[in-house]
Amino acid sequence: MLDATVVPANIGYPTDVKFSEPVPEWCVEVIHRIRGMLKNPQKVRTYAHTARKLYVNFSRKRKRAKRFIRKVHRQMLQFTRRNLKQIQELFNRHARKLTVSQRRFIQERIRVVETILLQQWEMWKKKSHQVKDRIVSLHLPKIRPMVRGKEWQRGGVWTEGIAQLGRRILFSRSFFICRL
Numbered sequence: 001m002l003d004a005t006v007v008p009a010n011i012g013y014p015t016d017v018k019f020s021e022p023v024p025e026w027c028v029e030v031i032h033r034i035r036g037m038l039k040n041p042q043k044v045r046t047y048a049h050t051a052r053k054l055y056v057n058f059s060r061k062r063k064r065a066k067r068f069i070r071k072v073h074r075q076m077l078q079f080t081r082r083n084l085k086q087i088q089e090l091f092n093r094h095a096r097k098l099t100v101s102q103r104r105f106i107q108e109r110i111r112v113v114e115t116i117l118l119q120q121w122e123m124w125k126k127k128s129h130q131v132k133d134r135i136v137s138l139h140l141p142k143i144r145p146m147v148r149g150k151e152w153q154r155g156g157v158w159t160e161g162i163a164q165l166g167r168r169i170l171f172s173r174s175f176f177i178c179r180l
Helices: 016-018 022-037 048-059 066-097 098-127
Strands: 001-010 144-147 159-170 173-179
Touching: 016 022, 016 048, 016 066, 016 098, 022 048, 022 098, 048 066, 066 098, 098 144
Parallel strands: none
Antiparallel strands: 001 159, 144 159, 159 173
């Protein structure tokens, strides 16, 4: 027997630009880790300082025009795309120097970053903020946003990240399984 319900998860509200910021940061971190394992690491241009400066300037600005938001969002997506290509090149070249668990983790996270990038580009091109099965957290990719309460009926939208929780009954004992 399986009973499914949902539980709240503590994630930030996923605006497009705010969500685009941790993804290139993770990519740069992985690039530096892989480079650190090499004997003669070749320098890689990640534009991490430029991306961080762009995001900080964006977050400090009180009033943001739509044109400015779209410009920053596009630039963050371009940083992510460039860094993802660099990770894939480094990973393909030096995968044998990583442990099996590191390889699996990086491959899984690369798939998540690719999905996020595709979703964000699709939303940017369509000038939309909705996409099917939207990933709202890099570190918890299976969490989905859900409208909570009756706020949506009054015109306001209050969403919250949720994780699906399943309950299995085996041998007359109940087990809760969090599907993240």
